[in-house]
Amino acid sequence: MPTFLLDDREIEFNPGDTVIAAAERSGVDIPHYCWHPGLSTAANCRMCLVEVMPPEGRPALLLDVLKYDDEKGDYVLARKPKLQPACQLAAAPGLRIKSQTSEHAVEARAAVQEFLLLNHPVDCPICDQAGECRLQDYWLEHSGKKKRMKDEILHRPKAVDFGPTIVYDAERCIVCTRCVRFCDEVVGDHVLDKRERGNLGEIVLAPGRQLDHAYTLMTEHVCPVGALTSKDFRFKARVWFLRSERSVCQGCATGCNSYTDYDPRNETVYRYRPRENQAVNKYWMCDDGMLDYRRIHEHRILNAKLSGKKSGVDDALGEAASKLAPVAKEKLAILLSFTHSSEDNLALLELARALGISQTYATGRPNGTGDNILRSVDKNSNRAGVLQLAEATLGAAPLDFQSLGRAIESGTVGAVLALGSEVDDAPALDLLRRVPVIAFSTFEGELAQRATVLLPASSWAEADGTFVNAAGLSQVSKKAIEPQGDSAPAWRLVLGLASKLGVTLPFAKAKDLEKVLSARAPRSSAGSVPAGQATAEAQA
Amino acid sequence: MEPLDLELEATEIELPVEPMLVNVGPSHPAMHGTVRCVMELSGESIEHVDVQVGFLHRGFEKMCERGTWSQVFPYVDRCNYVSPMLNNVGFAMACEKMLGIEVPVRCQYYRMILGELARMSDHLTCAGAMAMELGAFTPFLWMVKARDLIWDIMEEETGARLTHSFGRVGGMAKPPTDGFKEHVRAVVPQVLSILSECERLLLGNRIFLDRLEGVGLISAEDAISLGWTGPCLRAAGVPYDVRKAHPYLKYGEVEFDVPVGTNSDCLDRFLIRFDEMKQSARIIEQSVERLADQGPINVDDPRVILPEKHEVYSTIEATIQHFKIVMEGLKLPAGEVYSYTEGGNGELGFYLVSDGSGTPYRVRIRPPCFLVTAGLERIITGQMIADVVPCFGSLNMIGGECDR
Numbered sequence: 001m002p003t004f005l006l007d008d009r010e011i012e013f014n015p016g017d018t019v020i021a022a023a024e025r026s027g028v029d030i031p032h033y034c035w036h037p038g039l040s041t042a043a044n045c046r047m048c049l050v051e052v053m054p055p056e057g058r059p060a061l062l063l064d065v066l067k068y069d070d071e072k073g074d075y076v077l078a079r080k081p082k083l084q085p086a087c088q089l090a091a092a093p094g095l096r097i098k099s100q101t102s103e104h105a106v107e108a109r110a111a112v113q114e115f116l117l118l119n120h121p122v123d124c125p126i127c128d129q130a131g132e133c134r135l136q137d138y139w140l141e142h143s144g145k146k147k148r149m150k151d152e153i154l155h156r157p158k159a160v161d162f163g164p165t166i167v168y169d170a171e172r173c174i175v176c177t178r179c180v181r182f183c184d185e186v187v188g189d190h191v192l193d194k195r196e197r198g199n200l201g202e203i204v205l206a207p208g209r210q211l212d213h214a215y216t217l218m219t220e221h222v223c224p225v226g227a228l229t230s231k232d233f234r235f236k237a238r239v240w241f242l243r244s245e246r247s248v249c250q251g252c253a254t255g256c257n258s259y260t261d262y263d264p265r266n267e268t269v270y271r272y273r274p275r276e277n278q279a280v281n282k283y284w285m286c287d288d289g290m291l292d293y294r295r296i297h298e299h300r301i302l303n304a305k306l307s308g309k310k311s312g313v314d315d316a317l318g319e320a321a322s323k324l325a326p327v328a329k330e331k332l333a334i335l336l337s338f339t340h341s342s343e344d345n346l347a348l349l350e351l352a353r354a355l356g357i358s359q360t361y362a363t364g365r366p367n368g369t370g371d372n373i374l375r376s377v378d379k380n381s382n383r384a385g386v387l388q389l390a391e392a393t394l395g396a397a398p399l400d401f402q403s404l405g406r407a408i409e410s411g412t413v414g415a416v417l418a419l420g421s422e423v424d425d426a427p428a429l430d431l432l433r434r435v436p437v438i439a440f441s442t443f444e445g446e447l448a449q450r451a452t453v454l455l456p457a458s459s460w461a462e463a464d465g466t467f468v469n470a471a472g473l474s475q476v477s478k479k480a481i482e483p484q485g486d487s488a489p490a491w492r493l494v495l496g497l498a499s500k501l502g503v504t505l506p507f508a509k510a511k512d513l514e515k516v517l518s519a520r521a522p523r524s525s526a527g528s529v530p531a532g533q534a535t536a537e538a539q540a
Numbered sequence: 541m542e543p544l545d546l547e548l549e550a551t552e553i554e555l556p557v558e559p560m561l562v563n564v565g566p567s568h569p570a571m572h573g574t575v576r577c578v579m580e581l582s583g584e585s586i587e588h589v590d591v592q593v594g595f596l597h598r599g600f601e602k603m604c605e606r607g608t609w610s611q612v613f614p615y616v617d618r619c620n621y622v623s624p625m626l627n628n629v630g631f632a633m634a635c636e637k638m639l640g641i642e643v644p645v646r647c648q649y650y651r652m653i654l655g656e657l658a659r660m661s662d663h664l665t666c667a668g669a670m671a672m673e674l675g676a677f678t679p680f681l682w683m684v685k686a687r688d689l690i691w692d693i694m695e696e697e698t699g700a701r702l703t704h705s706f707g708r709v710g711g712m713a714k715p716p717t718d719g720f721k722e723h724v725r726a727v728v729p730q731v732l733s734i735l736s737e738c739e740r741l742l743l744g745n746r747i748f749l750d751r752l753e754g755v756g757l758i759s760a761e762d763a764i765s766l767g768w769t770g771p772c773l774r775a776a777g778v779p780y781d782v783r784k785a786h787p788y789l790k791y792g793e794v795e796f797d798v799p800v801g802t803n804s805d806c807l808d809r810f811l812i813r814f815d816e817m818k819q820s821a822r823i824i825e826q827s828v829e830r831l832a833d834q835g836p837i838n839v840d841d842p843r844v845i846l847p848e849k850h851e852v853y854s855t856i857e858a859t860i861q862h863f864k865i866v867m868e869g870l871k872l873p874a875g876e877v878y879s880y881t882e883g884g885n886g887e888l889g890f891y892l893v894s895d896g897s898g899t900p901y902r903v904r905i906r907p908p909c910f911l912v913t914a915g916l917e918r919i920i921t922g923q924m925i926a927d928v929v930p931c932f933g934s935l936n937m938i939g940g941e942c943d944r
Contacts, residue, residue, distance in 0.1 A: 120856040124863045131867060139860045144842035147855040240867055 004095035006050075013091040020048055020086040023099075030099055031109060031138055033116075033224045034176035035087035038283040039185055045176050046112050047138065049083040051102035052095065080104050106142070113143035119154040119199060121171045129226030131239040135174070154199050163211035165231050165287060166220055168203060173227035175201040179219035186284060186373065189213045203227070214375065217290040221274065230271075232291060237263060237270040246275060248467050248477040250339065250460050251289040252370070253378035255469030256281035260293065260461055260480040267481040269296045269461055280473065286375050296461045299444045301421075302485025305454040313455065313486050317493070320438040320453040321500035327414040327436075332357045333407065336390060336398055337420025338364025338380035340490060341465025341477070344440070344457070345386050346517050347491035347505065348419050349393040354503040359413060362386055362398035366424040376470050381460075385468030385521065392520045401425040408434055419457070419490055421445045438497070440490040455497075457490035458483035464510065466517065474521070559587055562925070566595040572669070573939020575913065577928065584924050591917045593910065594944040604903035608869025609635055609709060612903060617703040619907060619940045623662035623884035625654045625694070628707030633788065634879035634890035635709040638872045641839050647711050648789040649831040653724060654697065654706075655789075656820040656827070660731060661690045662884030662936075663771075663813040663820075670810060670933035671742055674751050679738045686734040689727045696723060709870055710845050711838030721828050728821050735817060752807035756919040756931035759804065766918065767911035770886025771816060772935060775801035775808035782882040794826040809934035844870045869898025885909050885936055907941030 001012040006023055013022035020030050021037060033045035054060045060081050067078040081104055086097070099105055116135065124130045156170035180192045180203065191211055195204050205211060211219065220228045242261040249256040249272065257275040262268060272293045274285040304316035311319070324332065334352045336345045352360065364380035390398045405428025407413040415436045421443040423429060432450045439451035442459050460467075462483040468474045483489070491513060498505050507513040565576035574595035580588040600619065604612045616631045617624040629651045636643065643651070668683030691701045696717055698704035706713050717723075742748050763776040773780055781798045783791040799815035801808030838845045842861050851858035874896035880889040886908030893902035912935050920931050 117856050117860075122854065122856050122859050124856070124859045130863060136860045136864060139857060140842065140864050143857075144861075145857065146847070146851065147857045 002091075002093040004091050004093065004097060006097050007099055007101045011091075017091045018087055019050065019089045019091050019095075019097060022091050023086070028099075030086045031142060032087060033134055033174055034178060036178055036181075036222055036283075039178060039181045039222070041087050042177050042181065043085040043088040045116075045174065046085065047109055047142075048086040049105050049108045049112075050086045050089070051081050051098040051105050052084050052089070053098065083108055109138075109142040110145065113138055114145060114148070116174050117143075117147075118149055119156075119171065121153065121155075121158075123169075123172060123226065126235075127172065127226040128229045128234055128239075129172075129223075133226060134224040156202065162205060162228070163216060165216045166211050167229050167231055167234065169227050169229070170202040172225050173202060174225055175203065176224060177203075178222040178224065179203060179228055182215075182219055182222050183211075183213070186218070187213050187215045192219070214286050214288070214371065215284065215373070217287050218274075218284050221285075230290075232294075233271050237261075241265065242270060243480075244273070245478045245480040246476075247272070247461065247480065248381065248469075248475045249285060249289040249292060250295075250381040250467075250477075251286070251292040251379065252368070253376040253380055253383055253470035254280065254374050255381060255467055255471075255473065255475055256285045256289055256374060257475070258285060258289070260478075262461075262480045264481075267484070269293050269480060280469065280471075280475075281374055284374060286373070288375065293461075295443065296459050296481075297484075300459070300484060300487070301441055301444055301448060301454065301456045302487055304456055304486060305448075305451070307452060313488070313493070313496070316453050316455055317496045317500050320455070320497055323436045323438065323452060324415055324417075324501065329356045330358070331412065331414030333359035333361060333404065333413045333416050335401070335404060335416055335418035335420070336360065336362035336386050337418075338362060338383040338386050339422065340382065340386075340419055340442075340457070341460065341463070341467060342382060342385040342389055342474075342517055342521060343463075343465055343510075343513055344419060344490035344494075345382070346389055346393070346520065347494040347507075347513065348417065348440075349389060350505045350507070350516070351417070351494050351498050351503070353393060354498065354505060355501065357417075358394070359407065360390055360394055360396065360398040361401060361404040361407075362390065363401035363404075363420065363423045363425070365422045378470060381469070382467045384470060384472055385466065385474065388468065388521055402428050404428060405431040408432065418447060418451070421447055423447055440493050442487070442490075455490075455493045456485060456487035457493060458487040462487070463489035468521075564928075566592070572932075572937055573942065575937060575939070575942070577916075579925065579928075581925060584926070586920055586923055586925060586928070589917050589921055591913065593913050593942045596939050596943050598943050600943045601903050601905065604900050606899065608898050609872060609900055610865075610870060612900065613707055614703065614705045616707075616905075617705050619905065619943065620662070620884055620888075620909070620938045621702060621940055622665045622938065623658035624702065624704055625658035625706065626662075626881065626883045627888065628704065629655050629789075630879070630881040630883060630888045631890055632707040632709055633881060634877060634892050635872060637879045638875065638877045638892060638894060639709070639841075639844065641710060641841060641844070643711050643839055644836050645790070646715075646832045646835045647837045649827045650712060650716055650837065651707075652789050652791065652794075652827045653824050653831065654694070656824045657690050657693060657724070659882075659884050660817045660820050661687045661694075663817050664690075664731075666933070666936040667738075667810060667813050670930065671738075671748070673929050673933050674748060676742060676745070676748060679741055682734050682738055682741075686731045689730055693720075693723050693727055696720070708838070708845075710841055711836075715837040716831065721831065724824060724828055728824055732818065732821055735814060739814060749807065751927075751930055752805065752810060752934075754803070754805050755923065755927050756806045756809075756934060757804055758915065758919050762918060763804070763915065766915040768886065768915060770883070770908050770912070771812045772809055772912050772915075773886065774798065775812045776804040777801060782880055782887050786880070788881060790827070790830075791823075794823050796820075796823050806930045806934040871896060871898050872900075880906070883908050885912060885938065885941075905941075907938075907943075909936070909938045909941035910944070913937045913942055 003010045003012050011022050011026050023030050030048045032048040034042045062079040066075040069076045158169050160168040162168045183189050183192050191206050191209050220230045243264050244259040244261050247258050247260040249258045257277040258272040259275050261271045272290050276283050303310045304313045367377050368379045370377035401423050402425045408431045418439045421441040429446050436452040438453045440455045440457045441448045442457045461480045464479050465477050507516050559580045559582050562579045565571040566574040576592040578590040579586050616627040620627050664683045664687040668680040672680035695701045698706040760776045760778050763773050777800050779798045779800045784798050796819045847858035847861045852862045872894040876893045878891045880887050889906030891904040895901040
């Protein structure tokens, strides 16, 4: 691999790389605002300026400049090299570049930082970006100087409504145009643009438009400062109190990699952030996915219920066992869920096997809208995983929900053990009333309403879970918060039911379940966090 | 009740021959702080003793690992609560060593004056308590009065008499007050005159001298091998004083002597504290002379020093600086450092490990008292039980420093 020299380090690069991209891959951070690895190069923030050393034996290209001399109290003639933006500079073999070691680059960055903060309002205490703001980080790292301007700062429009999800603050904006480029290049919707220049530069909406495409929250995500804020997250939490856990978005079958940001003090999830994964979602997530975290706390079933009345989980499990006992095992059916993790589905499949149940059905959320960027039409996070597991465990693919309705109608099903909260075929739902239904549900809904015995299953954020996306990639979503209310992971509830029924399953702990699962469904890429995720944390 | 058997000869009475176990502490009026002595007595002499120090456990070192570096200051205050300023300065200097910064000269002299005042307060407490425990109540009251004069200065400067939390990484919380020099110049002679009165009162007293002289002996080798430092080591004749051996702040530029003892008994340990207070007064006198009236007290480094409040409220640069230091904590470069200063009772060391974040990765304290107290066993074995009191007093165990 060809290399170039950055400060004192050899940096490897691929032909066609820019200096900043190659440096970032090697773990060397060149400060930048406008450059984003997933977007085109704008080179407008001038923070990544570096000094390119002349070839051996050649004189440096120097510019004549006037420099203020403190001793003389006047400007004097000086010479300095022409600096280059590292984001636009193509890497070449043998190039010698000075970044932190170049006094000119260091001086230039301090000057850029001073200009960017020139008209910046004193907003940190009320700004959502505080704590993950580039302006704050870079001021301390690259400037550290006090304000010199004596004048009142220039005041600009604040809290401009950009659309259903985004609020814009022109005073905080550094006009790096990341949001403009994101909309243009990733979404293909030229809804944002920049007007004016210098102090007056600001981001504006296209006339008659709102920022209302399906990826608006990404504009907030790429914003390196607090200019764009999400209406959803605005004034909800301070980021330094939040902890992050790696997760997989449950909004559709794409399985975008995300961070679940939660507050450990009140066990509340406040937002998702995309996690870089070049094989799945690159750097992005859609609005539906970004807001999908809300389901973790909304419409949750937090207690067991017996015919709609609250009950203890243990009593409910006993009641479920007594409901199942009189039914002949040929008449028992299980209903798997495409929205639950492979662990939960596997537990139910193992119970079916232990009880000798052969009727297997599966359902999930109905299809929705999709696009060719990230969003999948299939809104179930684990359809591929469930189909594969059922095949491997019982040797047959599960039938759909409509078939379950028909089976109940014809009397071949006498009781249903159901996992999940939503079904993809409404007419068959009413037929469920004819038989006892034991449901392991996370959310209130039609299935939960029809359950004879309802058991509170915890959501994906409350347990480790494996999900297989539409492309067949198996990915693990980690536990962020503790199970809410009386809820427990569905596999644990199934385990409880098994013991009430007097059957043993081949696992008793999460670890055993993990082993059974990996034997049943070998992972195509275990752990499944392809290369590139290491840099995701830097992409705040 | 049965009548005594008067016919029994006194020689025939069987006296118990097995040693008697006496337990003192861990919570006992005779013990300063929580320490426990289990003594095996043969008659009145101590055959064996088991000194157990670890009863006070606040988890000082662990507590330090959860806040920021600046939030450690209140904790070190409470390690030695009779000379907290020395601990404050010691910890601040450890952090500064890690950062590679040096505080302005004005701050260095300020730290020296406050530190020496704290040392006087420490020694006054020790000497006064020692006298009181041997029955001399008057000198204790006089010395506490002298200590109060010093604490008045502390209160004036820091706002708190005891737990000042006045040190800062890169300087002090506030510059000296306007009347500081005048105040110090007025108080130090008063303290010295009280000292000489106490000297006259105690050092002509047979009972007091008899109870200290030749009691609690330890050889210089033993003291060194136990890790003793400070007045107790110097009483054993070893002239080790961090201020002289490895000068820090401006100790290399002021004149003072390191008093040493000759007999290494309780009396030497008592007298050496008197001599050290006189040396402290010399240091203070010279430092007050050199303390500039104007000039910065804190380093000019945005990484560690909080900006002025009015700037925080009006400019974004100062707001960011404030935010970074308060919310994330000032950051020490990744690495480790051992920094040591002369505390009230010997070498006060801080071993810091930083992972580069705003929170300490590890703070290890080398408190002088913990090691000195460990030698109690050595000096009271073989002594009479009544000697425990002067021996223990002369070591000046500060419970807070023995936190394990």
